[in-house]
Amino acid sequence: MEKIPSTKNARRPLVHVSTLATNHLHLRNPWVTLWLSALFPGFGQIFLGSYIKGFLLIIWEIVINVEAKINLAILYSFTGQLDLLGGTVNARWLLLYSSVFVYALWDSYRSTIDLNKFTILAQRARSAVVPFKIDSFEINYLDKRNPWIAAAWSVFMPGLGHLYTHRLPTGFFVLIWWIAITYFSHLMEGVHYSAIGAFDQVKTIVDPQWLLFMPSIYCFSIYDSYVNAVEYNKLFEYEQARFLSSQYQSQAFKKPV
Structure with missing residues (x-):
């Protein structure tokens, strides 16, 4: 009779499969996690599977960034419009930004090494x-998933790649924020006016404060969904090998050295 595996009493479980997501441990590069947190505070924590901490840091980043006008300050700095910085940045909110930003970097790097x-x-x-x-x-179940399909769905719409790999909390969270940022940035109107050649209208209607959130979310969604698909495939093979070894391999079998 087949013995049902259990992770309940495991001292260090490798994976937890729930109906909402498959949260599991795998080797990660601490510098990649640090870079994801620098890209957008909270992304590094989500990449590690720490959903609550990651979601709260993302909400914090968006609220503080919008109120302090940090994205506008970045835009004006890179375009040489330094005279506009003083009247744009809200110092009351800006001074709240640095401490939590540095914490997000430190926490993601430290947690990666421990995990x-x-x-x-x-x-x-x-x-x-x-x-x-x-x-x-x-x-929810473990099976083989194509990493490039996960990346392709994330290209079409951030969040869909995570739904393909059955990371529902991340998928719906990213999808909802992507829709909200698309709405507040007026991206679709900008695409429409660009398609008909009305480029002057694009400059007046598109909000760069919200638009500059998009590259970070876009890159994270593609990378994270691709990596998850790769690691889920490894986990599927690990579970299959473990099952076959425990059920069919003779205890007297001498493993090659």
């Missing part, structure tokens, strides 16, 4: 994996 250690220990302990989860509302 990499736990990943190695969990793999050596051959931690159990539950490959299928079902309840009244949703179904």
